Amino acid sequence: MKTKTKRVTILEVAKDAGVSFSAVSKVLRNAYGVSDALRERVNTSIKKLGYSPNMAARGLRGRSFVIGVVFPDMRNPFLADIFTGISSALQRTPYQAVRGIAGHSSETDLTQAMIDMQMDGIILVSSGLSHEQLTDSGARIPLVIIGNRPPAPTTFDTVNNNDEQSGRLVIAHLAKQGAKRIAMLSLESPTAMRMRERGYTMGMEENGSAHFGTIMRAPKLSRGLYSGIEALLEKRPEAVFCWCDEVAFETISHARANGLRIPEDVAIVGHDNTAYCALDQNSLTSVDQSGEQIGLNATKLLIERLEGRRECEQILLQPRLVVRRSSTIHA
Amino acid sequence: MKTKTKRVTILEVAKDAGVSFSAVSKVLRNAYGVSDALRERVNTSIKKLGYSPNMAARGLRGRSFVIGVVFPDMRNPFLADIFTGISSALQRTPYQAVRGIAGHSSETDLTQAMIDMQMDGIILVSSGLSHEQLTDSGARIPLVIIGNRPPAPTTFDTVNNNDEQSGRLVIAHLAKQGAKRIAMLSLESPTAMRMRERGYTMGMEENGSAHFGTIMRAPKLSRGLYSGIEALLEKRPEAVFCWCDEVAFETISHARANGLRIPEDVAIVGHDNTAYCALDQNSLTSVDQSGEQIGLNATKLLIERLEGRRECEQILLQPRLVVRRSSTIHA
């Protein structure tokens, strides 16, 4: 009953094919010095026995061909877009992706765990880690950071949306429609938010309404925000710029519950242009930062790193505003 | 420049502590036969050198203490609830969780990859694999299935919502309000959906409106559904029961866009009671199947398995209807 089905190893394949196990290894790695005949024979045996290499053993010796992706949570659908990009970039490569979610275990723990599992490299999304911690991690393992733009990284690559531009786009759009009292709901942690706030502030200054510069920060994406939104709406802003769509949806909900019309009483703008924005009940204006592009680029950078690049690289992508009813004050 | 910072190994810890490396291993595994003094000394060295065991090497020999979780996609927030449950169940155990997303790579590939990575066990969520495939996988590695209820599993455990009950709850609720023409939007793949459909059908029969039993199935959660929803709404059902909240939100969007009032013209009910249901713009009636409980139970079962249990176990959780405005026809 306890048929703990022994794994088929490279050795058994070798025996079956009647060659040395080194030869099998060569075929697997398609290394130099194997005749077509041998390759054929080995491949047949592999298929016959249903062999697949043990990643742990492989990782112990050289590369594991597994890369880790660390997300801050799994509730934000924008992260799904990023992952789509990562997956498709990995499509024609020998690499596999594995994901971890911070939030429960800490980000440092998770990163360490991934190093322990012999991952070849890590993509860290919207990390709350300090510049110092990132530098440290980057020294230990090839690292690409998404959504966090420290001044001058020396040990890792970054891919970011131009968050400053995001903020300015939104404010410019709202200002053009006459809005002056524009509030922002932001987030404490990733430094990308600081950039977005900067864009907001600059936009407000250009707009001549710097006096209303109201930024409210939450520690992280969570339900607890509600009370903050309540308080914010009581100040009666003409518009609210939310750091992500999910918060914007909540803001819409709250505005409606308080009898405010959208966009007449309060215009609302989100960020990320996730799928739900297009739903009629939301019809949310949002800044599109193609998550897929971001994921794609990050993966490209990481693979380049793994192939040997040593200098750091930074990619900045340009956002694009998608206007919908939630901010179309004058229809 | 290429300071590929060598990992600290168990050997260096041993040297630092002035003991054999086997002794260090004993401390790590807190095995029998270590004095407090030695334990102390080793732990100090571990901390001093910042040592952490190499999981790959560990996995090569015995258990890796990593379990894999396979999700069908990462867009459904209900999965986040499940993961929360899994994480908290893992909290006080030595196990770590790692996640993979099917959809790009196939589920079988992913499962195989996890076996290759020496994971100790796997939790498979809403898998589309056949009973046969599951049985096969279960024979190779400890396996718990969530959201898929094959007749009589022999090699794996299952945790499920009572989906039949879900369907009946919904129909009973709608029927009580006088609805007769109730449609259902379902999904092809996991067998759990068949159960939910069964509940719907039984409910419709009890309700005396079996003649309208309209079930529309999509291959998987995706945008493409839209056309199907259009067609369905044209049949003018009094209510639509959607297999998950996301589809319900889309249905709401479509109904609104077509000038239908909710719930007067068409009532809408979702499933999973995800966070967005409570938003004012959705206010979606939904069946609550505590994802957290499901994740918790699945993890418990898996750990029991890893600790040696051999008989299969099946857990069935009872759902609960949460009524909101989207189905409150007579306010």
Add this chain to the structure above:
DNA sequence: GCAATTTCGTGCAACCTTGCACATACAAGG
């Protein structure tokens, strides 16, 4: 005080793979 038992540590094989150094065979060049 000697044997028996317990407690604490050490030695070493095994896990499965990679990748280099090496052996063999066969062809071509002189």
Add this chain to the structure above:
DNA sequence: CCTTGTATGTGCAAGGTTGCACGAAATTGC
């Protein structure tokens, strides 16, 4: 026919850990 070269395959160490078998010392029993 011997030398050199190339193509193909084999042998083996190494990688970091676990866990068992085994010594050595300390404790106990009588």
